[in-house]
Amino acid sequence: xxxxxxxPAPRRCPRGVGGAVLGGAFVQAALVAGGxxxxxxxxxxxGGALGAGGAAAAGAGAAPLAALQxxxxxxxxxxxxxxxxxxxxxxxxxxxxxxxLGAFASHMGHLYLSVGLVAGLGWALVFTPSLATVGRYFPxxxxxxxxxxVSGASVSGLATGTxxxxxxxxxxxxxxxxxxxxxxxxxxxxxxxxxxxxxxxxNLGLPRDQPGLLWLLHHGPFLRYALAFVLVxxxxxxxxxxxxxxAHEVGCDDHHAGLVMAAMAVVDGGGRVASGWLAAxxxxxxxxxxxxxxxxxxxxxxxxxxxxSCWALLPLAMAYGFCAGAVVPLQFTGVAEVxxxxxxxxxxxxxxxxxxxxxxxxxxxxxxxxxxxGDFTISFVTAGAFLLAGSLxxxxxxxxxxxxxxxxxxxxxxxxxxxxxxxLSPLEPL
Amino acid sequence: xxASCLGESRRLLLLPLLxxxxxxxxxxxxxxxxxxxxxxxxxxxxxxxxxxGLLESSPEPMTTAQTVNWQTxxxxxxxxTLGRSVSAPGSDLATQEFKEATKDNITFVxxxxxxxxxxxTSVEKNIILDSATRIELSCRLDKKYSHLQSQVTWKKGNETxxxxxxxxxxxxxxxxxxxxxxxxxxxxxxxxEEEISAEFHLQVPKIEGREKPIVSxxxxxxxxxxxxxxxxxxxxxxxxxxxxxxxAINASLAEKYVISSISAxxxxxxxxxxxxxxxGEYWCEAAFELGESRAxxxxxxxxxxxxxxxxxxxxxxxxxxxxxxxxxxxxxKKKENHAEDEKEFDQVEQLKSEDSNGxxxxxxxxxxI
Numbered sequence: 001x002x003x004x005x006x007x008p009a010p011r012r013c014p015r016g017v018g019g020a021v022l023g024g025a026f027v028q029a030a031l032v033a034g035g036x037x038x039x040x041x042x043x044x045x046x047g048g049a050l051g052a053g054g055a056a057a058a059g060a061g062a063a064p065l066a067a068l069q070x071x072x073x074x075x076x077x078x079x080x081x082x083x084x085x086x087x088x089x090x091x092x093x094x095x096x097x098x099x100x101l102g103a104f105a106s107h108m109g110h111l112y113l114s115v116g117l118v119a120g121l122g123w124a125l126v127f128t129p130s131l132a133t134v135g136r137y138f139p140x141x142x143x144x145x146x147x148x149x150v151s152g153a154s155v156s157g158l159a160t161g162t163x164x165x166x167x168x169x170x171x172x173x174x175x176x177x178x179x180x181x182x183x184x185x186x187x188x189x190x191x192x193x194x195x196x197x198x199x200x201x202x203n204l205g206l207p208r209d210q211p212g213l214l215w216l217l218h219h220g221p222f223l224r225y226a227l228a229f230v231l232v233x234x235x236x237x238x239x240x241x242x243x244x245x246x247a248h249e250v251g252c253d254d255h256h257a258g259l260v261m262a263a264m265a266v267v268d269g270g271g272r273v274a275s276g277w278l279a280a281x282x283x284x285x286x287x288x289x290x291x292x293x294x295x296x297x298x299x300x301x302x303x304x305x306x307x308x309s310c311w312a313l314l315p316l317a318m319a320y321g322f323c324a325g326a327v328v329p330l331q332f333t334g335v336a337e338v339x340x341x342x343x344x345x346x347x348x349x350x351x352x353x354x355x356x357x358x359x360x361x362x363x364x365x366x367x368x369x370x371x372x373x374g375d376f377t378i379s380f381v382t383a384g385a386f387l388l389a390g391s392l393x394x395x396x397x398x399x400x401x402x403x404x405x406x407x408x409x410x411x412x413x414x415x416x417x418x419x420x421x422x423x424l425s426p427l428e429p430l
Numbered sequence: 431x432x433a434s435c436l437g438e439s440r441r442l443l444l445l446p447l448l449x450x451x452x453x454x455x456x457x458x459x460x461x462x463x464x465x466x467x468x469x470x471x472x473x474x475x476x477x478x479x480x481x482x483g484l485l486e487s488s489p490e491p492m493t494t495a496q497t498v499n500w501q502t503x504x505x506x507x508x509x510x511t512l513g514r515s516v517s518a519p520g521s522d523l524a525t526q527e528f529k530e531a532t533k534d535n536i537t538f539v540x541x542x543x544x545x546x547x548x549x550x551t552s553v554e555k556n557i558i559l560d561s562a563t564r565i566e567l568s569c570r571l572d573k574k575y576s577h578l579q580s581q582v583t584w585k586k587g588n589e590t591x592x593x594x595x596x597x598x599x600x601x602x603x604x605x606x607x608x609x610x611x612x613x614x615x616x617x618x619x620x621x622x623e624e625e626i627s628a629e630f631h632l633q634v635p636k637i638e639g640r641e642k643p644i645v646s647x648x649x650x651x652x653x654x655x656x657x658x659x660x661x662x663x664x665x666x667x668x669x670x671x672x673x674x675x676x677x678a679i680n681a682s683l684a685e686k687y688v689i690s691s692i693s694a695x696x697x698x699x700x701x702x703x704x705x706x707x708x709x710g711e712y713w714c715e716a717a718f719e720l721g722e723s724r725a726x727x728x729x730x731x732x733x734x735x736x737x738x739x740x741x742x743x744x745x746x747x748x749x750x751x752x753x754x755x756x757x758x759x760x761x762x763k764k765k766e767n768h769a770e771d772e773k774e775f776d777q778v779e780q781l782k783s784e785d786s787n788g789x790x791x792x793x794x795x796x797x798x799i
Binding site: 089169170171172174175178179181183186188189193195 | 759
């Protein structure tokens with residue numbers, strides 16, 4: 001819902017714009033999360049077709065993910081300079097172009113550059129402004145709105161699993177990339193829905209950005225938050241990436257292993273919406289919710305090795321999926337609590353960049369542990385330990401002490417003051 | 431090693447390895463250690479004794495043992511000799527297999543079928559052999575049918591096999607499988623009112639190609655792969671279907687076709703500079719000592735026009751959406767501006783009327799005074 005009215009507001013924000021923003025952001029989350037996943041599925045059958053082996057193809061699949069997370073601050077900086085909408089639309093265009101170029105790659109290096117760099121960058125430019133806009137549009141129910149939006153990622157996760165093999169069988173990998181590029185161009189349309197909030201001071205120039213980013217880097221709570229999520233991300237992705245292999249190891253056949261992973265993805269989506277809804281309804285501070293879910297995720301990860309048969313693994317995997325999904329919207333709304341709404345865009349971008357360290361190190365570390373010890377027990381236990389460490393670090397943050405407000409309330413007076421976007425505060429409820 | 435291979439190959443997001451790097455090979459063909467599964471010791475010992483008996487009757491086990499010779503019209507003779515070989519694990523309803531060692535350190539693999547099969551149907555067993563070996567095929571009758579003892583016959587196709595080893599309840603034949611002519615179906619049948627029979631199919635290992643066609647585009651390079659799980663072929667050959675004939679791919683076509691193998695169990699055919707003519711069926715053939723085995727692959731060569739149409743359709747849809755969104759926004763802004771203007775107009779009117787009221791009041795006051 002659009003921000004509550006002070007007299008000029010209803011005329012500037014007609015009804016339905018908030019819903020449109022949600023819808024657009026949902027599509028964006030879906031496409032941005034689905035893209036790298038689709039690429040990973042698509043690059044397997046490349047074989048020797050482009051003159052390189054499996055490892056190179058794997059790299060081309062990992063590159064966009066890395067670009068997506070590392071490009072976060074860039075998305076923040078650009079969108080605070082030019083506004084969220086143009087940047088998101090440009091990002092969509094870029095992502096589509098990258099995939100399009102990849103379809104015509106004649107060399108593995110071309111693929112790296114096009115799909116990895118260009119498309120990954122495009123996705124990064126979409127992701128940060130999208131989430132920041134949602135955060136700004138729904139200050140009262142930020143957690144719920146974010147939860148709804150990021151559940152799009154789960155939907156696309158399931159969809160790519162069916163869509164990409166279909167595309168591959170019908171059109172081969174080049175045709176599949178071509179069509180994925182076309183689908184990615186819809187990001188431009190989704191970006192168009194991110195109507196800028198009418199705010200008297202919208203277009204401040206460059207000088208505004210640097211203080212934002214630099215200030216964040218000196219802000220203790222934010223740094224701790226980002227560090228906490230580095231730890232969390234190191235453990236978070238391990239069950240997702242290695243889950244299928246583990247399912248095979250405990251005795252699931254191909255069909256059941258796929259079932260376990262799909263169940264995990266579905267519950268993940270449910271968890272995202274549920275935690276957003278829960279945080280919006282409850283009076284407890286958002287950061288408490290976040291801490292609880294991260295801790296639960298860590299605990300379930302510790303329990304994962306107990307699933308010694310296929311049927312024992314299924315409920316544990318689903319529990320993990322639910323808790324892991326629950327963390328996601330709270331992570332992005334929590335950062336607004338810690339860093340202030342004014343710097344939301346920068347904070348998300350910077351946090352993503354830090355996170356990438358964890359998410360790029362975690363699964364390979366788990367894989368190495370598995371290869372050394374023979375099974376995934378130590379890997380999952382380590383992942384759980386990282387998650388718990390992250391949750392403990394979250395405890396050190398000054399929790400939101402807003403009396404009686406809904407979870408996604410504005411920043412507390414004890415936090416550092418809002419950045420230059422102060423004029424937004426009259427539009428937010430107190 | 432396989433475990434780590436599996437683990438790595440599942441890292442979809444970060445490090446997917448292609449399946450062809452981790453050839454998931456099931457058994458190990460070169461490993462001669464076959465686990466012995468003894469169903470009952472007594473059976474084993476009885477057979478051993480029988481073997482010993484045979485050995486004594488044929489003092490030179492490696493030479494042709496006259497007792498087991500069966501000559502059929504024109505076909506090569508199969509001799510009784512004893513040897514050691516590896517058998518593939520079979521899968522059937524009622525069979526057992528076990529290995530025996532005799533005193534000359536010569537072993538053979540025995541396949542046994544229990545008769546009758548399920549609900550009176552014929553028992554069938556597929557035995558996969560890739561290299562020359564000696565086997566024994568045996569049919570064992572259930573105790574209920576002991577009265578039918580003298581009526582069991584063994585056949586290969588239509589030819590009857592004469593020498594049959596008989597024990598208390600089982601009839602067996604020993605075979606030396608040397609080349610593809612020895613392969614095929616061997617059956618034992620019990621003469622009775624019902625059909626009680628068992629059939630053993632000796633086959634070469636099957637190789638895997640690809641069910642779905644491989645899709646590629648003009649000018650690209652296509653890579654086709656065939657894999658043999660568990661058995662190592664002696665040689666691989668690729669065939670391309672030219673019209674209705676199959677042409678073997680040999681070295682003369684090196685600019686177009688490149689055949690390579692990363693391991694003995696896997697072969698790759700790389701086709702360079704694809705054109706529409708390369709569309710069609712390809713066969714890969716694995717040569718084993720005991721015969722050849724083929725698999726089919728299909729290649730489809732598309733032009734870029736094929737995916738272009740859906741691509742343009744989706745892009746057009748995106749452009750239309752963007753246009754609609756912006757048009758709607760401009761339209762709704764105009765409405766707002768209209769509404770604003772009207773409101774301002776109303777306010778101005780109100781002020782004016784207030785003004786005039788005030789003037790009137792003041793004039794009224796004036797008048798009063």
